[in-house]
Amino acid sequence: MRSLKRIGPAALACAIAAGCSGSPTAPSALNATDPVSTTPAPTPAPVSQTLTGTWYLDGRNFMTLTQNGASVTGMPSPSMFEAGNGVTIAESGIISGSIAGENVTLTVTDRITVNGIGPKLICTADHTFTGVLSRNTLSGTMLAVTTPLSCGSGVDVPALAFPTPTGPAIFTRQ
Numbered sequence: 001m002r003s004l005k006r007i008g009p010a011a012l013a014c015a016i017a018a019g020c021s022g023s024p025t026a027p028s029a030l031n032a033t034d035p036v037s038t039t040p041a042p043t044p045a046p047v048s049q050t051l052t053g054t055w056y057l058d059g060r061n062f063m064t065l066t067q068n069g070a071s072v073t074g075m076p077s078p079s080m081f082e083a084g085n086g087v088t089i090a091e092s093g094i095i096s097g098s099i100a101g102e103n104v105t106l107t108v109t110d111r112i113t114v115n116g117i118g119p120k121l122i123c124t125a126d127h128t129f130t131g132v133l134s135r136n137t138l139s140g141t142m143l144a145v146t147t148p149l150s151c152g153s154g155v156d157v158p159a160l161a162f163p164t165p166t167g168p169a170i171f172t173r174q
Helices: 002-016
Strands: 053-057 060-068 071-076 079-084 087-100 103-115 121-134 137-142 147-150 167-173
Touching (some): 103 137
Antiparallel strands (some): 053 167, 121 137, 121 147, 137 167
């Protein structure tokens, strides 16, 4: 009887450990005869269009865009022109925006540097473009000014004509 008391706990542990012939195993939710599912994990839909690239308007390089998911960043192509009487105007800037499906919204912040009318002026203005992307064509409307030209607090805006595309626009990527 004493030996039964001594081997009793050991025998119980052995019975729990799958009949003393191996280590205990975790219970399984699957029956050995249940089929195994081989369904792949869901993946995002492939992106069929992108804004990334250099875009042209009327045959001239207009902007370079980079798309990262739904976010778009870029730069308009820098340009410089003579406004007359020794005045030169240089344009550059930044572009930010978004794309949802084929619908595109861009904000173009122009940085305009004016030389030759006294101290150098640096002015900014915002324009908005809304349009539709279809392969290598981006068509829509450029609004003339969504934020008026400003050259800083207390600085008069020069009375110069700045070439800004407005109205319907069709950009192509080459």
